Structures are given as structure tokens and as C-alpha cells.
Amino acid sequence: MSKIPEHILNEIQDRCDIVEVVSSYIPLNPAGRNFKALCPFHHEKTPSFIVSPDKQIYHCFGCNSGGNVFNFVKEHEKIDFIDAVKMLAEKTGVKLPEYRQEKGEDSSLVSTIYTINDIAAGFYSGLLIKCAASTDVRRYVEKRGIEDAVLKKFRVGYADSSWRSLADYLTQRGIKHEMGLKAGLVLNGKDNSFYDLFRGRLVFPIFDVRGRVLGFGARVMDDSLPKYINSPETIVYKKAQHLYGLNFAKPHIREKGFAIISEGYLDVITSHQYGINNSISSLGTALTVEQIRLLRRYTHKVVMVYDADQAGEMATLRGLDLFLEEGMNVKIACLEKGHDPDSFIRKFGPRGFDAAIKKAKNLFEYKLGILKEKFNTDEPEAKAEIVKEMLGTINRVRNAVVKAEFIKNLSAELSIKEEAVWEELKKLGKGNRRSFSYAQGRQATGSREQETKRQVSISPAEKILVRLMLEDASVVDTVKGSLQPFDFKSPDVRHLIETLFSFNAEGTAIDARRLINYLEDKVSPHVISFIVNDEVRIKDKEKNIRDCINVIKKENKDRQLKDIQGRLSLAQKNGYKDEANDLLEEFNRLLKTGS
Template sequence: MYYSEELIEEVRIRNDIIEIVSSYVKLERKGRRYFGLCPFHNEKSPSFCIEPAKQFFYCFGCNKGGSVIQFIMSIENLDFMDALKFLAERVGIVLPEPEDTEQKEKSRLRMQILDINKEAARFFFATLAGKNGIGAQGYLKNRGLTEKTIRQFGLGLASNGWNDLTKTLLSKGAEENLLLSSGLSLKTKNGELIDRFRDRIMFPIFDIRGNIIGFGGRVIDQSQPKYMNSPDTPVYNKSRELYGLNYARQSKSKKLLIVEGYMDVISLHQADIDYAVASLGTALTQSQAWILKKYAEEVIIAYDSDTAGQAATLRGLDILEKAGCNIRVLLIPDGKDPDEYIKNNGPEKFKNLVDRAISLLDYKIRVEKNMHNLDTVDDKLKLLNSIADILAAHDNSIERELYTKDYAQQYGISLESLNSEVQKKRNRQISKNKPYSLRKNTAFGRELSEIPRIDPKYGELEYVLLVMLCNENRLFEKVSAEYSIDAYVDKSAGKIAEKLYKRLITNNNCVLAELLNVLEPSEASYLVRIAETNSDLEDTDKAIQQILNKLEILKLEDMQKETIERIKNEHDGIIRQKLGLEFSKRAERIAELKRLA
């Protein structure tokens, strides 16, 4: 059975590889990786590792690797379709027409919930548009929302009756169990069904495919709780969804802006800031962070600036950093939320704030500075030690150096002393979290069981190029211009390039774990091996250019060999002279490229 690439990718994203593998393998964190004894071959020392930020596994002993899908295929001895069903079932994703009776029943329930959610959304929308919705309409207009925006986001109103929605849905043939499973109705102690949502503005929650999977409700007055959300259901889990992502992922912007509430998202989209999303009544989760990483080159976090908002921002930054996101923090003056700021100052000024969002390091150090009053030398020492801790924990050496210089100047201390302290702390951190040595238990130098046939000259370089392109989608235009699909010499790499280039042209993004979804196990294992053994590159732009240069050298050298043979066999002097000139020009280009290496 065929499933869309979008659906396969949703299944992969929803299944955290650490959670899945942990149920089969005892894992221990070492640096940025997790290690354990490989479940696919016998070993005494762990060589099986997982990169949580990249969501793939690799064994340096047997060379098996891939995404969470390949792991389940291997560990459960399932084919691709069965592994996909296994993982989809785990997170409540509906796959079309399962053949298994139990699965068919679960799928039927999910489809029924999606259908009844659609009916509920129509009911809420009609209530808002009717005579009982005049007060709510006034509230939304006072918040600055237009009719077009209300319609776009499907906003509605839950009436103040105890069971208006429940009675309506029952009259249309819905069963009581379905109303309870969907979270739209509750059962009282005396067994009566009542509405979960009453007298609230209703916000339908959409998945990335446009299905209504749940609802959020907000009171108009000052009663509590201010917000109420659907419970987890067979189609909805608040920790795995982002409000507004169904629209934001279509934005031409390469970034996503995380805000706190539904109204912030809606106001921003109305102001043509169409890349805003919100977590759903919960702190940002790791699953949400990986989704953000997939859809954005840059993630900007814009939580409230009060104490709770600041704590949420710091937690969110740690989670986003773990997922490998490029992060900035938006600071809104006077503690306003985005909705309020736009209403008072207009969208252009808010866009200027977005452009001036500060880096992850800047924000962490600002928070630390606010915790010290700096009246005494002792206070300054404590702050500088805290700054040194933050800088030491930061992996980007260029940013570390720039910030170290900046803070040495700010506080009137020598660059050497601050640098020395940062390096000492960094050495301690590295020693404490010393990663497992990859030289032990590796299969390098012996026959590799999970490696496809590759071209001996071009294969590895072309695979490295594909991995780097997955890591840095922004370089696609450059790479595709210099090395088109037709340029690939290795047949397998060429087929993979065709799939990757197509995704990047269509969706503008593709991470390695996503590409692994459509590869043969041997190809997936080899790509992950390449990723693991080329993972410490700080200047990816330079590294990609070097790969392109090496590939060009190989092609030019092949052409030189052909030219030599042609000259040997050519009797026409003029043609021989022309071939000689071509040979000389290529030789100059080869020499130039080798100097750049």
C-alpha cells in the first residue's frame, strides 16, 4: 500500500528515536550522543549510538544505521509498511485502510473523531455567527480580528447551555462513546452527557494536513480557567502539535516564531507575519522542537518577559538547542505580548523587533546579568564566572571567541584571563561528558555488511555531499548549480540525489532522517555512517566547496586521460594541437583547484 511522503514523515517526526530505542536497549548519554550495546550483533563494549538532534542511529560495529523506521524494521523484523503501521499506531496517526480487524476498528474510530470534530467546528462557527454570538463577535472585533481572519482560522463560540453541542451531535446520529472519546462531551456522576466547552470562544486545532484534531476554548470574561483545551484523544496529543503550523509551514520565510497563545498566532498571521506558531497550553516539548527544526532554518522564541515567561524561554531554549535548532530570542518592550504590541505599534515595528532578535548566548547572559547587582567586586566575579560557564558550554568556537572578547572589554579584564577561564571550564565539561571513543569496536578496515556498492572514485565524495546538503538545505541552490543530478557518477548516489533535490525544490527543506524514509536499508546505513564520520565540521560552507572542488578535479582528470588517448590515436595535426590546448587549460584548472584544497 502506498502512503504519501508527508504522512510517512509525520509518523517519523512523532516517534522520538530515544523513546523508541530505550524500550529495547539500555542507553547512556555520552556528550551529545547516547550509547548502548548493539541489539543487532554481539558485543561487550557499546558501539551503538544515537544522535537525538538528528534522529538517527548508527552502530560502529556492524554498520547498521537509519531513522526510527529502519530501527523498528530491523528490531521487530518487519517490512517497511508494517514498521510504519507499528509506529503510526503508537502515536495515534491514522493510516488508510488497514487490513487487520483491530487496526481497522481503531482507524474507524479516528476517522469518526475527525468527522465529529468537523461537525463541532461547524456548530461553533454557526453559533458565533448567530444572534447568541453578538457579544463574542464584539470581543473579537475589539481584539482587532477581521471577518476574513475569523473565517480563515475557523473561530467559533461554545454556547452557555449545558449540552447544546452534545444534543446536536446526538441528533445527527453520533454515539455517546464517540462523544466521550473525542473529548467534546463529559459524563456527569448521574450518567448524563454534557458539553466540555461552554460559553467560550473556540479555536479549532488543525494538524499539518488540515484535519481538525482538537479545540481550545477561551473565556470572554474574567472567569477561570481562562483557557481550556481538548484532552488527549486517539487523534490529538498536545505535546506533539503546534497551533498554526498548518499555515506557517507554507510561509515563504525560512523561520518560525514561537509565541504563547492562540490570539498571538492569529494576530500575527493577520498582520502578514505568517510564520507564527504556538505550543498548546503546555511547555515546549522535544517533539515540538524536532518539528520546528524540520520546518525552519531559524527558530525565534517570543514568550512573555515576566518571570514565568522568562523561565519558559530558558526551558524552551534548552529543548530547541538539544534539537539542533538555530535559535534567537525576541524581546518585546514593556513586557507586552505580540498581539498587544502589534495593536499599539503596528506590524512593521514588530517585524523590526523580529529582525533585531538576539542570539541564544546573548539572552542567556542577559538573564544572568539581571540576577547580579554588580555593586561589588564579588558580584562582578560571580557574574563573570557565570558568563564563563555559559560560554564554555557553547559549541560554536567562533561565537565563543567573539563573545569572550566583547565581555572582556565590557568588564575591563584582559582577554587572556577570561579566555583562560572559559577554556578551563570547557575542558572540565568535556572531561565530565567525555564521549565514547569511536575507534573501539568500529568496523572500519574490515568488510562492511551494510554498505551498498559504490563507485570507488566518486561514491564516497558524492554521498558526503548529499549528507552535507541534508544538514545545510540553504546551500541547495549553490550545490545544484555546480553539481546537478546528471553530474553524479555513482548510480545509487544519483538516485538518492534525485529524491533529495526533488524534496528541496518542492518543500524547501529535507533533513537526513526524512530522506532515510525512502531509502533501502543499505543506503540508509551508509548515509548515516557518512554523517557520523563527518559530523565535526564547523565551516560547512567551506567543506562543501572543498567537496565540489575535489569532484571537479576527478572529472577533469578523467577528461585528461581521455584526451591523452585521443591525442595518441589522432593523426590530424590541427586536431592534435586543439586537443593539446584543451589539455593545458584543464591542467591549469586542476592546479588552481588543488591550490584551493
Template sequence: MPVFTDEFIERVRNANDIVEIIGQEVQLKRSGQNYIGLCPFHSEKTPSFSVSPDKQMYYCFGCHAGGTVFNFVMETAKISFPEAVRTLAMRANIPLPEDASISPADRARQKERQLLLRVTHWATDFFHSQLRRSPIARDARAYLENRGLTPALIEAMKLGFALPDWSGLIKAAQRNQIPMPALAKLGLIIPRKQHGYYDRFRNRVIIPIADERGRVVAFGGRALDDSQPKYLNSPENPLFNKGRLLFGLHRANTAINRAGVAVLVEGYMDCLSAWQHGVEHVVASLGTALTLSQARLLKRYTNQVILCYDADSAGMRAALRGIDVSVQAGLQVKVASLPAGEDPDDCLRRRGLDFFIDEVLGKAKSAVDYQLDMLRREYPLNEPEGKARFVTAAVTVLSRLNNEVAKNAYAQQLARELQVPEQAVLAELAKQSRMGDKDGNSRNTRDMSPTIELDQDPVLQGCQIAEDKLLSLVINNLVEAEEVLLAWQELDVYAYPVDRQVVKLLLNELQKGKTLDIRRLIEQFEGEEVGQRLAQIAWAESFELDNPVVVAGDCLGKLKQLAIRQAISEAEKRLRNEKDAVQRKLLLQELQLLLEKQKGLRH
């Protein structure tokens, strides 16, 4: 299939009216300037799915799916972007270009990709041979043996070893005429400040990271001593986008199909340990929060997923986020609870396969039960106010259920547990449902990432609004975009965590000399949180402003307030833990300066 030029893509996009295309799948009704209907991507009773003929975009205020006509076809037909372009070109009777019409830039990208795949293949073999043959790899072999990994699995996964030498890979590459720029592009070597390069991975066990087709696109490294961070992954590169890849899927997909469910863990060592113990339907999200793109990738193989994250606060937060993302992708989700302080690898090695299967996976809780358990930990249920706040938060969870019988059953269960009248819980649930119906068509751009606990902090809310305004100003070319984004990046504070990636992406586009083509970026990041965020901002009406530059300055000021508040919180935390009198004095001085800065911003 040819790689299409930007001009061809624009021609196809303009030839396919989004209202007509979506209208073939969704019953649309005119509502003001737009059309509304029931969202095809999640179950709902009240329409929250809107299509704009002017913007040629769609957006769902319920599940936050959004994009262009290409995004819609990709998502509904479960096809790639080139396939969506081909489908819509044929529909509009636009002849497909011959390979000769591929732009020189696209042809160069294809050639580069082929080269990078050859280099990762070579690097995999090099690291693997070092693990097998090098006397220096003795500790690495002992580490893998202690983790219980057999030679058969080590061979199958081509696990390897990076020499302690700062130029071990470089020397081998030079002997084999592997180009340094390709190694640098993959992040396997890093440029020195003056000249030359040094190896990224040193004295580490190496885990090749393969894509869905089994092609190695990146590497993970596990340190063998305490002198460096325990885990290190390749940076993102033309082959590797960690938000779109699940570790081990190329090996586990058959087992997932057979089991009818996928088990999702955080790290590749957890995944390898599970396979070694005979639990083969396991994949890993590479230590990051589950992305919508990863969840949709998993949906191609199964309708059910069990989240099995570490038994610590970070793991619990990741599970809550994973629930929302899994549901958006149309997956049925359960959450497995591990013994306190353990990860899946610990549990399997200490307690064995039977315990893991029966007590962990076998007793995985439904998403609702898990969320309610988390809320029980958060609120003091022995106090009237704690009960009231718990019920308010709990009915928010229950209101997302589509089954009325299930809603009422949970309401009865909560009433018995809290020893409150059942009618009181049902009344709260009814109120929440009415609010949901009312908000279905009027949610504003701040409703980006619904969670159990909605932060009512006015400073944080103000910063969320400020970020919405800043991004709207930037994408609508109302301010000097690069200047505003650089100022924001320097503050390094984000009320929406995803905006860190958005700012980096937009700056990268501008610094390459490109204009900000938001529709193209939304299509490029289909299924990812970045794409959702861009679609949300692009959909929102641009702010009516007399002086955009002043507004941008005010918004950056609000973010500066948040940055200082976070710095104060961190300083107070360090002060509480510091025992040394001299250090405490220095921290007090630092805290005083921050408090004065905070006071100055308020006036």
C-alpha cells in the first residue's frame, strides 16, 4: 500500500463530508449548527456524540472520542490510517497514486525505517551473544537464573547483556559497519557534548521490546548494580511509541485468544516471570499508565482484561486509570489484588503458581467493586461526614453503570453496609443520573479525564481552565505560539498531565518549521490521550478575547501559582523529614522565599 502525500490526504479528506460518512453508521439529528446522536464508541442513552459540518470533526462528551473523518473510519472499521485513506479515496472515486507518486520525504522515511529495523536486529543478536558468551556477563546470567528464567525462555526472548564499557556497542558497530546515526536515532548511543558517542545501556540485562509482529523496535535494560537507575528503556524513536505498544503481545496473543482474557501487568520482568510460571496470557504496558491506544490494541484479541498492578499506591492509581481507559476501549475489566508490597513477579516466586491463579487472578474484582474498595479506604466511614462524602463519590461510580438492576443492587448493598436508609442512597443516585443527563450535551472542555475523586481545589480548577485557554489560543493562532509554549514548558507545571506531551509535540512541530495542522496531529495520534486532548481543544469554541496576549499572560500566571504551590508542598515535605539542624534552617529559608513569591503573585 502506498504512503500518501499530505496533498493527497487533504484531497481525500475534503471529498468526504464527515456528516454523510458518520450518518451511515449513526442516526444523526440537527442541533443548532451541529448534529448529535448516540455515540458508536460507548453505550449511552442520552446523545453526547456531536458532529460539526463546519469543522469537519466529531467529538463525544461522554467517552472523549474525537477526530476527523479518517479517525472515524479507522475506529469503526478497525483499520490503519493508510487503509482509511484508501477506503475514502475509493469511495470518492479518487484514483490511488502509484508508488512513483510517493514524495521524496516519504520514500526517505520508508528507507530509514528499513535501516533501523536491520540495526535493531543486529543489536539484539549482539546483546544476546554477549549474555551467552562473555565472561563479564557472569552476574547477568546469575541474575536471570535467580529470577527463575530458564535457558529456553532466555533464548526465545533473545535476552541479552550490555557490557559495562562506555563504548562496547559502539566498537562492535564499527567493526560491523553499522552507521552511528542509526544507533543514535534508536537511542542506543548518546552524543557526547564535545564529539563522539557513548553507549546508553551499560552493565545491564537487556530485554528486546518487539512490536505486534515480533519485530524488535526498542530495548529495556535492568541494572545489575545500584550505581544507576534500576530500569532504563529506549527513548521513543521512528520505530517505537511506547503508548501504542504492549510488551509481549506478539508472543501472548494466541494464549489470550485461547483464554478469552488478557492479564495486564506493569513491567516486562513481571511478564517474563508469568510466562516462565506457565501464565502465558500476560502482556505488559512497559511501566506506564495504560493508554487508550494500548487498550484498543488489546481489544483486537479479547473483550476482557484483568489489571494486575503492583500492590502500592502508584499501582492502585494506575489501576483506577486503567479501568477508565479499558471501559472507553470497550473492554470488560477486572482488577486483581496482590499481597501488600508485592508485584506479580514477587508473588509468583514467593507463593507459587496455584496461589497466583486461585487467590490473585481467580479473585479479581469487578471494576465497580474495586473502585468502591478504594473509596472505602479514603473516607472515614465511622463519621457522618465521611459517610456522606463516600456515598457521593460512590454514586458517581455507580451512575456509570448501564444496567439499572446492577445500580439498585449496589445501592442496597451500600445502604446495608453504611446502616443508612436505602432510599437515601437511591436519591443520591437519582440526583447523579439527572446531573449526568443534563450535562450530556453541555460538558465543557474541562471534563477531560473523569476520576472517582473530582478535585474541587479552586487553584487547580483555575489552572485547568488556563491550560484550555492557552491551547485554544495556540491552535487558533491568536498568540505567538512558540513563545507561549516555551514559557509554559519552562514553568514545567501541568494541571492536566497529558498537556506535558501536548506542549512538547506542538513545540516540536513549530521548531521543525511546520505550521500547526491540528487535524493531521489528531489523525496521527488516533487512540492516544494526546490525540483525544487535541480533539477536545479543537472542538471547543475559541474564546472571545479582546486581548489574547494579556489573556495568555494571565493564564501563565495561574500556572506559575500552581508551580510555586507545588514547590512549597515539596519543601514542607522535605522539612518534615529532615533531622539535620543546618539543613532544616536552609529549608526554612527556601520555604520563606517561596511563601513570599506566592504572596506576591496574589497581589
């Protein structure tokens, strides 16, 4: 059972409609009493993802993902159960009790750092608002064309040139210098003094997906170096795990079906100002696996925006192979030389930028084009170099069909035999599980990639009986008079039966969505959703109950007989005559009993 009280979980669920929550992530289509969609948790062409408004449960019959509204948010957002509850509590206005973080994590320090960051963001933002129009920072903001509404949205601020402005302000707020140091906002000086990290710079708060301030980036307003200074890593800020602007962009990314990634803070801010709200930034670093997996919660399609110089760098393109390895579709849009997204949008407007995005090419196509310009494709050695470079990208592709198609296209573009390219891929991939043969690749073009499917091992009789018990509490009394938990084969079903019997004894009914919370540490949510989302109509309920009880009794008897036979065989083999006689007697006695 979760550390969050059951009545709190129930209240949140009562205020949440799972259809409304799920449809805010993926499009749902009516299907009888339920709703259907392509599963967001595995690749499929035919919808097998079902959401039941009556049961407030979802289940995918393709990958067996399933559960209640908490499980969906947890799985889609890639967060833990507690954070999923917090998200839905915020959405529904339910106040949560104080919750202690898991062992080893100083939750008090984490909370304090978030508070200090929020105070600092307010301080810097206030300084920018107070600046007169004639000051350098105001002139700079005006020159960049940033509107006040966008400055407020992103909480952009200003750190003045004083050495201790923020440090002194934090002291006035009762915050010790040591805590400012742990937040990465102040630095140690001589003689145990402290001074501000950011001075004379435009300051950009960096948010997590929930809108909490993690850290800051700060930019000079002239040509001095370094151009940018960023917060150091702290207990709450790990640069490689976050994307700038994602907290604002995520609903628009879902709506538009793809994300636009650029390099800088101002690229994102200008994009949002002009209505290009699915724009985010990599925080000025090469993209990491953690950032890609974070983004994958919201989309599988990405357009990287580069200027002409960046897009021509092979090192830059090789870094994008990570997207393919994570099963994402990545395209590259190249802007005119000398322009980044910020300057391009201000000059050509959102329509010009949209046109550039529509011209984006997939990574395979773009990279091959650059290589063909670089090498003389009339020479066999040059073709070999191109193949070698391209296979480094192709070998990262997860989907067997896509991989085979890329090989086919590469062969056609270079006028070489497809088998030869497969042979080179085989050499490249020795010891690499992603590599496979030409024959396997040819076979893959006619079949879809195998997906990992969660297993549910429950007999039909056990499944039907538990479903009926959850639909009608009176069935629990009937089952209770005929069966015990140990009569069931599935350990998951035993836990379910024990719980249903227990609630029945207390005179309390429990539905599937609450049962998932109650048994979260014992039974996987997808097992319960698999049972209750069975839409097969049961015509004669009483007969089905009797039949299921009889089948379960017989199956249990057969298991016991098989177990005794095994022990009897072992006893006879080892010469344990007395034990063998006892087991034989037990076997015959059980054999004579009714099923």
C-alpha cells in the first residue's frame, strides 16, 4: 500500500475522469461503451489500447500495459507513483499530506533548494521590471524584440553588476549563505565571504516539466566572454536530464505531434512569442539519452534546427544517432547561413520558419546528401567511405523494417548491391546485438518489429471468476463458500481473492481502480486491468460461476496429484519405503474425492 492514505487516493480518483486525463496525452476514439487508441507504450498499426469510462481503467491488449489513472500518468510521464499522485492532486485540487521522500534523499534540502531558486527567480525578474528604459539591459531586451508578456511567462530577469545583490537579499529573507552555495547561486570568496555567481547578465530560469525552478542560465549583453554562465549541478539540477522550455511546450508538442529543438534560451523564447509553442532547447549541450527519453514521453518526432555551419558538421549529425537508438523519428531543418532560430524568426516571421521546418529532411536523407557532396561517388573507395559512415547511423535504428528500408535506399543511391551493404553492416556489428543479416533484413520488410509484451498467466476460469466478483459483490459470498485462495493457481489471483474475501468480511465492496492502489506492492496493475477489461459478454452468470468453480477445483486437484506423483517418484528412487507408502495412500485418497 502506498504511503499516501487510501482515502486521499480515492478522493483524487473520484475527481479524475480517466478518459479526460488520457485524452490530454493521446487522441481517443469512441468504441461502443469504451474508447480506443493506438497504444502510447508500444508501436502498433491497429488500435488495441482500450480506456473504460465505467471502470476507470485502461488496458492495451497488444503489450498488456494497464491500470488506473495513476498508473497511466506514471507510465506516460516516466515518473514514480508518488509524483503521479502529486500531479493529479494538483490537477484536481486535492491537498496532499506531507510526504517524506525515499530513503537516502534529503527531502528537506531538496525542498529548500527549490524555494531558494524560486526566490532568486523572483528577485532577478523584479530587477528587470524595475530597470528604467534607458538602461543597457532594457535597451538590449528591446533590441532583441522580446515582449514583456513573454519575459513574464519565462520569468526572465536581470542580475545587476553588484557583487552581493542576491547574497544580501537571501540573507534578508533569512536564508544562510551556505544554502545559497548549495543552490549554486553564490560562491565562496576570501575570508569566508560570499558573492553572487551571476552579475551584469540577463538571467533565464530553467524549469523542470512541473514548472519548478531548477537552476539558471545567464547571458552577457555585449561581446565579452564567457557569453553564457550556467548554474552548477545541484541536488535538484542535473543539466543532462532537462530541456529548456519543455514545461511550456509539452501540451503543444502533443497537439502538433512533434518537437522543435534549437540551441539557445532566446531561440525558444522568440519561438514562443511568435506562436511556435512546440519549441524547446537542449540547454546548449549535445543531446543526452536522458533528455531524449524525457522528450519521448510527449512525442516520437523531432525536428532539429541548425544554421548552415552546424548542420554540415558530421560530429553534430553523429550525435543525433541517439534519437534513432531510442526509437524516435528525427529530421533536420537548416536555416540560412548566419541565422539561428531567434534571428531567423525575427527577420522572416513564423511563416518563413514554418516553411523551413516543412523542408526538414530525415537524418538518413540529410546525412547521405552531405556525404555525396563531400565524396566523389564515381570512385569505389569513396562509396565505401560513405557506406561506412551511413552504417554507423543505420546500425542505431531499432525497427527492423526501417533498417531494411534504409539499406535498400542506400544501395540504390550508390548503385551498389544490397547484399554488399548488408555484409558491411554484419562486419560493423560483430558483437553488437543490433546488427543482423541480409536474410533477416529481407524477412523484416514483411513483418513488424517484435514488441516486448508483459506476461499475464491466468487461466480462463480464474479470470472470469475474479471479473464477476469485482462486478458483483454477492458473487464473493458464493465463491467464499466453495473455494479458498490456495485453490487458485496464479499467485496474483490468490492475492486478489484474499483481498476480496477480506473486504467482503468487513462488509465493504472495492472496485478495480481502488484494488490496484491497495495491492500496488503485490499485484501488477496490468494484471487487474487485463481481468476487468475483458469485454466478452457472460449470458448465464450463475452457470458460469458454477462451471468456473468446478474447473478451478479440478485444476487444483490435478496440480496436487502431479505434485504427489513427483514426490512419490523421488521417494521410491531413494528407497524411502514408508514415505512412498504414505504418498501412495495420499494419492489414492485424493483421486477418489470429487473434483
